[in-house]
């Protein structure tokens with residue numbers, strides 16, 4: 135059970151809250167789960183009713199707080215990886231190629247590689263995804 139998935143804004147008490155799961159037993163067999171708000175105890179009928187907070191949290195840190203990216207690779211090594219390509223699209227859930235419309239990894243490479251514009255080169259797309267806690 136990941137903590138992120140459990141965070142929600144309760145529809146009953148409107149608080150930034152979490153869910154609590156209670157197993158339901160029929161005899162000794164677990165037949166399901168009941169889902170409650172830890173703050174007010176409101177019961178949710180099903181997983182789909184829980185207003186999970188899946189949207190990004192507000193940024194607590196500004197860019198100035200972030201430590202500079204450590205250069206792990208020599209320039210020629212980082213060369214043609216997807217993460218340095220202008221078609222590389224990143225959000226917290228998926229990294230994809232905007233050109234080929236497939237999921238890619240930052241370390242992938244392909245023949246359609248196009249370096250990002252000079253001003254974007256220093257901005258690490260991966261680092262951007264970690265801005266929100």
Ligand SMILES: [Zn+2]
Nearest residue numbers: 144147171174
């Ligand atoms: Zn509640």
